[in-house]
Amino acid sequence: MTRTLDRRTLCKTLGKTIALASVAGLAGSGGAPALAAAPGLKLGPAQPFSFETLKAQARTMAGEPYRGPATPAPDLLQSIDYDAWGKIRFNDSFALYAEGPNRFPVTFFHLGRFFKKAVDIYVLENNSAREIIYDPSYFDMPADSPARQLPKGAGFAGFRFQEAKDSQKFDWHKNDWVAFLGASYLRAIGELHQYGLSARGVAIDTAVADRNEEFPDFTKIYIGPQSGDSVTVYALLEGPKIVGAVKFVMTRGEGVVMDIDQAFFLRGDVVRFGIAPLTSMYWFSETAKQTAVDWRPEVHDSDGLAMWTGWGGRLWRPLNNPPHVMASAFSDNNPKGYGLLQRDRVFDHYIDGVYYDRRPSLWVEPKGDWGKGAIHLVELATDDEIHDNIVVMWVPAAPAVAGSEFNFSFRLHWLADEPFPSGLAKVVATRLGNGGQPGQPRPKGVRKFMVEFLGGALADLPKGVKPELVVETSRGHLGHYQMIEAVPDEVPGHWRVQFDVAGIEGKDPVELRAFLKLGDKPISEIWMFQYHPF
Template sequence: MPKILDRRTFCKNLALASTAGLAAAGGAPALAAAGLKLGPSKPFSFDLLKARAKTMAGEAYRGPAMPSPDVLYKIDYEAWGRIHFNDAYALYAEGPNRFPVTFFHLGRFFKKAVDIFVAEDDTAREIIYDPAYFDMPENSPAKALPKGAGFAGFRFQEAKDSPKFDWRKNDWVAFLGASYFRAIGELHQYGLSARGVAVDTAVADRNEEFPDFTQIYIGPQSGDTVTVYALLEGPKIVGAVKFLMTRGEGVVMDIDQSYFLRGDIVRFGIAPLTSMYWFSETEKPTAVDWRPEVHDSDGLAMWTGWGGRLWRPLNNPPHIMASAFSDTSPKGFGLLQRDRVFDHYLDGVNYERRPSLWVEPKGDWGKGAIHLVELSTDDEIHDNIVVMWVPETPATAGSEFTFSYRLHWLADEPYPTPLARVVATRLGNGGQPGQPRPKNVRKFMVEFLGGPLNDLAFGTKPELEVEASRGKFTDYRMIEPVPDGVAGHWRVTFDLAEVEGKDPVELRAVLKQGDKILSETWMFQYHPF
């Protein structure tokens, strides 16, 4: 997994930095403005891009340009942070299009240049990099880069006619680094990321590959929707991707992908999501940090093809863990931030406002599995969580894949379950208060809220169904309403004993009333001490 220096500052800068982009010069009247340098006009369409990707899959991998590596190395995080795009050059700062586009500069941590084009009326013209587009100190090492060096990425600013935001200071989508991209949610905050594809994430004896968006085509805008096309390339894969991105309460992206494989891929990840989970109320080492919780996401939600609703709280495991949840034609899955209480974080980087990200498949994705990869981390600057769909069909050299899906960057999942939802998971020492605590017994407390629990008759308790892959449940078990006066808020507590060894234990719990399911299914991976 890639590591980004000072990740919390980077995320904050995405949301708060004053930015601007290029304004077109020459070409169609819609692009006419002072300062922009454009290359010659060339034919362009998504079909042409897909055809090019297919041809490239039969050619040797070349990869994106890295101009003047010695200069780029000198543009460290501090120097990079002093380079600001001049809003006088913003693409679409003038004219009818609502969302201006701004650009990221190259640097030590973003060395690969992406070619960026403006696509209109079946043609495209490259935007030629010029250092004049950026404000930077006179002694900035970036001044030594050659003209035409390229950009690291781009972002869409808020609408020029927005009654809420100044477009020069606020953006809503950013593409930066490999095939990573992110958007703000309903609470106007960046958090987790998505990427074009995942190649051999957490596969033994294989290095993970991070294909790059090597070419970006900024297409037309219509109302609240912008269009972007991308050429993706890596040693084992070439692809063409189309994004229709709509700015509403949050952000919704309709994505169409065509991939052509150069080599065999063991774990071929579709719609990969990348997030950070350090610790939460579930458990944390004593005094590891002053804050109660630190995470961009706290759980994986799944809506299976057979209609099941599953919730898997995230872990910061002692070593890398990969879990697979087999399914056929899933209805959706996503990494969510359910805990929205500021006092649970106490941090000015707004973890309580981080977006939830939901994947809604389009068409029949067939058989496969939702894979969850969890890495150990000791700080919040590292992304350590990956979720993706891995098709059952082998991803072998010469194969072709097409997938379409919708990403919802919101405060919550777009299609909430009518069942009670898990709102907290906590671990502690087993046994009962006032009595000696038995060794090697672990207590689990799970809170459920809402749904059918709101309608339980007074004096009626839900029933707990709980299972473990190994170990034995003790006689201790409690089911009770949480004494906070909130209707439909229940908690269950149980102890697990006789767990030998350090291998993880898979736990499953659900609330029922007879044959009626009352809650989503809680699925937890417990790592014995």
């Protein structure tokens, strides 16, 4: 589930730093009439298309041997390293929808060492699909680029939607808002106009012992109609154990909202079948950091997992960079939502020019009843920011065996915060330290936890009223020292609690749970933390 591509550079590549050149357009191929949507692009013959026929195709393919996407000239693609790939730039005069009434032009990514699998990309018009035929003249590239030696019709690695041509805020030639690139990964801009974490079409056996994780690919993409602020895309997904048909309706607003319908057909048995998976990076934060491991105070795309359970509970699980692979499961029935959030929005907490403080939060809103299952959180150890080491997904309780069919619908919200505020106080920081009371000798083997809460009913507490802390630990026992106080920063509703845990033996993780209440009424979300003794 990790990727070793330079994510800092990739975020810039997917963002605002590319200056695209302009060249003259090409005529349509073969003398066939060009679609109004695609002047200058070479197109294949028209063929009928509908989402129902795509699902039927996926169902049929599930009973056939896996073939997978084409990898043209793999040795040649290996020579297109990241530097060479970065010098290959799509010429925006060839952009799909660069002309005509549709607002959002589409540009394309080139194949290379890190993106070797070609995806067939089609344009839809009047219920017909025509393939967009790769031609090297669509791209600006150095004269000695190895990409010039690729065979005819080699294909594209992916695509992206540029900002609206009529935007008063962005230049569409230089700014995009959603990108599909690599396997079934996709990204979108959040409210703060920055790329960050990724979504995936599906997750197959992530972090399962004795099994290799599979990364199914979007092998065919159909770029469909646009209406107002929305675009429609269809995708055929294929892997050794799965075939699927996916529909995306993506809307550009303050952030990005995606309505997604999925139909999956299993070729083989899957142990951890991940629906609506989100993939992010967490290296370190104020919670824990190795001494002098990096000059920055924090480095992460997301700092926690938020959950809204079927029974109405609001949970917050701070992320970890664990000593080894950890998988946590939070059982639920018909969850109301979950997401990987970036709550820390203070630039001085990162002091980095790639703007971790602006990375989007991504929330999954299920549609309909998802039934019984669990939200799975997988955390891998990492020693750098170039690795995506966090995955969260919904794993249905129903067995994922060969011949099974699954249908799921949900909405993805790429925003600055979760889209459905609870009204409860939020957890905004988790800090660890040596146990005991300040100014006195610190007892050995005691760990202190400090949790900060902000907002909700805490902002309206009468003077002299303190909330009550409820805290539990799965191992060891709570120490004598506890403290609840308003943080002395003059921010209304900003409180912190401290408590000690003692008697922890061994290095197995410790599960902690805490929240604030007034009387019998909870006034904060539930903090759930996995502590790794060291």
